[in-house]
Amino acid sequence: MTAGRIPDDRAVRWGVLATGGIAERFTSDVRDLPGAEVVAVASRREASAKEFADRFGIPRAYGEWAALVADEEVDVVYVATPHSAHRAAAGLALAAGKPVLCEKAFTLNAREARELVSLARERGVFLMEAMWTYCNPVVLRLAELVRDGAIGEIRTVQADFGLQGPFPAEHRLRDPALGGGAVLDLGVYPVSFAHLLLGEPDRVQADALLSPEGVDLNTGMLLGWESGATALLSCSITAGTPATATVTGTTGRIDVPSGFFHADRFVLRRNGSEPEEITAGPEATLHGLQYEAAEVARCLRAGATESPLVPLDGTLAVMRTLDAVRERIGVRYPVDLEG
Incomplete structure (x- = not known):
């Protein structure tokens, strides 16, 4: 065996x-x-x-x-x-x-x-x-439609994930030694969503509001690919965002409502056609x-x-992007100094 x-x-x-x-x-x-x-x-x-x-x-x-x-x-x-x-x-x-x-x-x-x-x-x-996003049947259907050219060539991906907070200074999300900040806890979702559709970006830009402890409280990311596609992503532990996602192509758009990372539906808008809503089955009543x-x-x-x-090479690529974001915004963890 x-x-x-x-x-x-x-x-x-x-x-x-x-x-x-x-x-x-x-x-x-x-x-x-x-x-x-x-x-x-x-x-x-x-x-x-x-x-x-x-x-x-x-x-x-x-x-x-x-x-x-x-x-x-x-x-x-x-x-x-x-x-x-x-x-x-x-x-x-x-x-x-x-x-x-x-x-x-x-x-x-x-x-x-x-x-x-x-x-x-x-x-x-x-x-x-x-x-879990990569195993979600609704997200898998979305990715399949994109690959099949349902909205043409991707031009933009937009996604956000923010929590209202505020989190006190002693909370793990404010502790650099515990990997605090918005990027690793929440930003991993919009970054992974963009990776699912476009792969690893060729360019990474970012800006952030940092806490006194040196972790990011609010971060915006702009990823770019040689194809000309861009992803505008954000994460926050100081502001509750709608957690939506939109994928726009040359011939249409896909809108994912709140909770895009465990989506139970999305709307496909092909140019010149009526919107189509794709939904999950009854098993989606569990947590996902x-x-x-x-x-x-x-x-x-x-x-x-x-x-x-959820291939391991893809996981490594996401971690490289998250590292690049932290480098751009100046967030360093003690573990970064090891090895």
């Missing part, structure tokens, strides 16, 4: 590493996903792990990460820690031979991302960024994280070590 392969006749058994809000939403979705179950959870505090396990009916709770990755009944580890801990958590699981689904932003910088990807490829172990979990299961059952929907 190929390393990491899961037999078709049994459920994929998940171990959840961390107990925050995103871990709760993921666990809730996986519980309702056919052929999947959560069998273990780990936190740095055993009490937190036990409370989480009790709430979701999970058989085992661990007060250390190493115990989770050593659990022989865990097929795949979902890393749901803040991104400042992704390198350590995902690296621990990969070194133990456990497949990993790692939350985004994938790591704090491109160097850490390269280290994880290299480790996974050297060990032949599955690794995927939890970019079931799609990435299903893609991981599909890959593991096939014995694959990478997902074609």
